Amino acid sequence: MLVDLRTYTMVPGRLKAFLELYEREGLPIQQKHLGNLLGYFVTETGDLNQVVHMWGYEDAAEREARRTAMENDPEWIAYRKKSADAGNVQHQTNKLLRSTSFSPL
Structure with missing residues (x-):
């Protein structure tokens, strides 16, 4: 298994706004395309x-x-623009993790 681990650091005071927008608009699109939210x-x-x-x-x-x-x-492209325009995310990192032979995942 390959795990895509992402960490977003929010502008202080913007976490709630990010989560609300993501849950309402971003999550359904990602679930449709990416499928396996861990x-x-x-x-x-x-x-x-x-x-x-x-x-x-x-x-x-x-x-x-x-x-x-x-x-x-096009829905994801529109969401990303809306999210970027909201100015919630300050920094992001991404790691790809490969599971070991004894990992439960």
Whole structure:
């Protein structure tokens, strides 16, 4: 399994607005294209104002195909513009994690 781990750091005071917009407009599009949401979290300790989410894929080829389809979806393009215009996200990072032979995932 390949896990796409993303961390978004919000502008302080903008976390709630980001989550509301994402849940209403972004999540349905991502679920349609990406399929396997493993988890969506907010931080309570450590670096604050962060959203962490994980999506699972069989391999890199599946991830590439699914993300390409999503990036070409006019609804996703419109959502990304709306989200960017809202000015909620300050910084983002992305890691691809490969599961070990003994991982439960």
